[in-house]
Amino acid sequence: MRLNRPYLITRSLCPENMESPIRFLRGPVTPTEYFYRRNHFTYPDLSAQSYQVHIDGLVNRPRTFTFEEIRSLKSREVTTVLECAGNRRNYFRPRVYGERWEDGALSQGVWQGVFLGTLLAAVGMQDNVREIVFTGWDHGESNNVPGQYHFQRSLPLNAALDPDTIIAHSYNGLSIPVKHGHPLRLIVPKWYAMASVKWLKQITAIGDSFGGPFQTVDYNYYPDPVTDVGKYPVTTMHVNSVIQYPLDYSVLRLGIHQVEGIAWTGKGMITKVEVSLDNGMTWSEAFLKQSTSRYSWREWLFPWEVSEVGTYTIIVRARDSSGRIQPFVPMWNRMGYGYNGMSKVHVKILI
Amino acid sequence: MRLNRPYLITRSLCPENMESPIRFLRGPVTPTEYFYRRNHFTYPDLSAQSYQVHIDGLVNRPRTFTFEEIRSLKSREVTTVLECAGNRRNYFRPRVYGERWEDGALSQGVWQGVFLGTLLAAVGMQDNVREIVFTGWDHGESNNVPGQYHFQRSLPLNAALDPDTIIAHSYNGLSIPVKHGHPLRLIVPKWYAMASVKWLKQITAIGDSFGGPFQTVDYNYYPDPVTDVGKYPVTTMHVNSVIQYPLDYSVLRLGIHQVEGIAWTGKGMITKVEVSLDNGMTWSEAFLKQSTSRYSWREWLFPWEVSEVGTYTIIVRARDSSGRIQPFVPMWNRMGYGYNGMSKVHVKILI
Numbered sequence: 254m255r256l257n258r259p260y261l262i263t264r265s266l267c268p269e270n271m272e273s274p275i276r277f278l279r280g281p282v283t284p285t286e287y288f289y290r291r292n293h294f295t296y297p298d299l300s301a302q303s304y305q306v307h308i309d310g311l312v313n314r315p316r317t318f319t320f321e322e323i324r325s326l327k328s329r330e331v332t333t334v335l336e337c338a339g340n341r342r343n344y345f346r347p348r349v350y351g352e353r354w355e356d357g358a359l360s361q362g363v364w365q366g367v368f369l370g371t372l373l374a375a376v377g378m379q380d381n382v383r384e385i386v387f388t389g390w391d392h393g394e395s396n397n398v399p400g401q402y403h404f405q406r407s408l409p410l411n412a413a414l415d416p417d418t419i420i421a422h423s424y425n426g427l428s429i430p431v432k433h434g435h436p437l438r439l440i441v442p443k444w445y446a447m448a449s450v451k452w453l454k455q456i457t458a459i460g461d462s463f464g465g466p467f468q469t470v471d472y473n474y475y476p477d478p479v480t481d482v483g484k485y486p487v488t489t490m491h492v493n494s495v496i497q498y499p500l501d502y503s504v505l506r507l508g509i510h511q512v513e514g515i516a517w518t519g520k521g522m523i524t525k526v527e528v529s530l531d532n533g534m535t536w537s538e539a540f541l542k543q544s545t546s547r548y549s550w551r552e553w554l555f556p557w558e559v560s561e562v563g564t565y566t567i568i569v570r571a572r573d574s575s576g577r578i579q580p581f582v583p584m585w586n587r588m589g590y591g592y593n594g595m596s597k598v599h600v601k602i603l604i
Numbered sequence: 605m606r607l608n609r610p611y612l613i614t615r616s617l618c619p620e621n622m623e624s625p626i627r628f629l630r631g632p633v634t635p636t637e638y639f640y641r642r643n644h645f646t647y648p649d650l651s652a653q654s655y656q657v658h659i660d661g662l663v664n665r666p667r668t669f670t671f672e673e674i675r676s677l678k679s680r681e682v683t684t685v686l687e688c689a690g691n692r693r694n695y696f697r698p699r700v701y702g703e704r705w706e707d708g709a710l711s712q713g714v715w716q717g718v719f720l721g722t723l724l725a726a727v728g729m730q731d732n733v734r735e736i737v738f739t740g741w742d743h744g745e746s747n748n749v750p751g752q753y754h755f756q757r758s759l760p761l762n763a764a765l766d767p768d769t770i771i772a773h774s775y776n777g778l779s780i781p782v783k784h785g786h787p788l789r790l791i792v793p794k795w796y797a798m799a800s801v802k803w804l805k806q807i808t809a810i811g812d813s814f815g816g817p818f819q820t821v822d823y824n825y826y827p828d829p830v831t832d833v834g835k836y837p838v839t840t841m842h843v844n845s846v847i848q849y850p851l852d853y854s855v856l857r858l859g860i861h862q863v864e865g866i867a868w869t870g871k872g873m874i875t876k877v878e879v880s881l882d883n884g885m886t887w888s889e890a891f892l893k894q895s896t897s898r899y900s901w902r903e904w905l906f907p908w909e910v911s912e913v914g915t916y917t918i919i920v921r922a923r924d925s926s927g928r929i930q931p932f933v934p935m936w937n938r939m940g941y942g943y944n945g946m947s948k949v950h951v952k953i954l955i
Contacts (some may be wrong), residue, residue, distance in 0.1 A: 257618065257620040258617075259614035259617060260611035260612050260613070260614060260622070260623075261611050262611070262613050262614070263610035263611060263613070263625050263628060264851075265851060265854075266608045266609075266610060266628055267608060270610040271610075271611070274614050277614060277617055341661065348853060348950070349853070350853045350854070350855050350915075350950070350951075350952040351853065351855065353851075353852065353853055377652045396855055396954075397855070462698060500615075500704075501704065502699060502700070502701045502702065502704055503616075504701050504702065504747055504748070505700070505898065564701075597699070599699070600701075601701040603747075603748065604750065
């Protein structure tokens with residue numbers, strides 16, 4: 254039997270937004286060709302200047318680190334899920350505007366780079382630093398705020414100094430692909446991927462809260478359909494999972510089917526995945542494969558024996574070690590971030 | 605600005621079913637890389653035997669035509685839409701089972717080959733012939749009927765003898781791509797594409813109605829959710845259209861936007877495309893570009909000036925020269941064929 258291969262799924266071309274064919278992928282690492290592409294702007298033109306990162310703001314010795322310098326520093330490897338904050342947006346009801354991501358704005362890989370704290374120590378942070386701002390080389394018209402902006406995001410000091418927050422120079426053992434942040438990318442495990450700024454240009458220590466559009470307008474939860482009441486920022490990933498097999502609305506035959514998928518979280522680790530075949534009245538535990546690393550997704554399996562023809566709905570929910578569990582209906586928010594409703598698949602069984 | 609390119613969208617891998625990124629394509633001809641792939645089985649292994657087609661049944665001189673013989677006969681060119689009968693299935697409500705095609709199980713190209721009637725004349729049809737059965741080299745387990753089958757479809761005599769029904773040996777000036785029926789493919793303009801049998805192996809003249817599973821079980825409209833009451837076969841394409849720009853649930857700014865798309869039909873030609881911005885209360889005519897050929901889709905444009913922020917729904921409907929018009933809600937049928945409800949796009953407009 255010939256082995257067919259999937260492609261990335263296009264959501265928009267300009268800027269380029271494509272999702273991973275996540276339901277068709279197996280294994281712990283997403284190859285570059287299946288790594289989802291998420292852009293606010295056209296790809297930046299990389300020049301010699303892009304091969305360095307400048308650190309300034311409330312630091313004692315502002316300076317520029319070249320790509321070579323960063324590569325020569327002691328590096329660490331971080332295997333992590335990267336999930337777009339808008340992943341699964343298409344499932345919100347009422348529907349929301351924005352890229353219509355299904356489950357595949359999600360990838361996993363091995364990043365190698367230098368601990369951000371090492372660079373910050375080298376420049377000497379002043380006592381009044383509250384946040385670190387990261388600027389990417391990508392820029393253009395913002396979607397939601399008039400004007401030209403670079404992509405900029407800040408991290409509170411504790412997240413910036415987390416030992417696994419790195420300035421990465423490699424992905425899966427090679428230099429970072431151009432579409433994923435080459436030459437240098439901030440990697441922030443546990444956070445939704447807007448925090449992992451691509452094409453890193455500048456790092457700035459500031460004494461107050463950063464107010465850029467991708468910090469205070471985009472990437473916020475707006476629970477109210479119209480006003481900004483109750484607004485709060487998107488930070489770490491919710492507990493989440495996806496069913497990879499069977500496919501939704503597929504037709505299968507009687508027998509044993511291996512229900513499969515992955516589960517991930519931004520807080521602790523996945524502790525349990527459960528499957529329901531009666532709309533949530535009863536739940537059975539799925540088998541969890543070993544986790545490959547602290548921030549990686551966990552593959553799960555559930556052998557499902559079907560002895561009666563008919564239509565079935567398979568519902569899956571994951572729990573994490575912080576005590577969180579996927580909700581049946583997640584909190585609706587106007588910009589459609591952080592969807593983590595239970596994954597559902599409808600199947601028809603024939604003789 | 606860099607030009608980004610879309611990919612085919614995977615619906616299933618085994619068998620391979622992928623749709624064209626139709627909303628991102630322009631122009632009269634679909635290149636092979638964007639031609640949707642629709643399979644019931646794994647791809648057939650092509651041998652020397654596949655480079656010929658055998659004609660038998662109720663004919664006076666059954667014989668085998670080699671690929672070279674067919675290539676040497678007088679050929680005609682047919683530019684046509686090919687649309688999978690399940691195209692747009694994902695929009696049916698209530699939802700139905702089967703491949704979840706959105707708008708892209710649709711392509712258009714230039715087929716070159718020999719008039720089927722020429723071959724049938726060469727073998728001499730007997731008087732009692734009612735249908736012509738076409739067998740493809742692809743075979744395997746049927747989805748809906750237990751057992752092993754080749755893909756087989758029949759045509760009534762009048763459709764088989766239509767001057768534009770051809771045995772094609774070329775697509776867009778090159779030999780037919782392997783995934784699209786190489787070396788020989790039946791091409792039946794106007795009909796949904798299940799009629800255009802790929803990897804053609806055999807042509808058989810019969811005296812009654814063909815009863816194969818892809819003729820009498822699949823590719824039938826079942827209006828009833830459970831029983832077979834009212835069942836009738838899928839034949840020619842409904843009048844249909846798709847909005848290519850803007851994308852559904854996209855966010856745009858005030859100003860003039862060019863709403864664009866294509867419209868097609870299996871009966872006559874497209875005569876009018878209309879756009880509504882008030883849920884169908886009033887309609888404005890879109891500009892129809894020249895048709896490139898009798899069976900090709902027509903591109904349409906509608907300049908839309910938006911002077912107020914808010915959310916909008918753009919609805920489009922096409923009419924054809926047979927007097928048909930796209931319905932708001934098309935006839936629901938259990939296997940989800942022939943969806944031709946009006947294309948709708950939701951847009952949010954900001955300052």
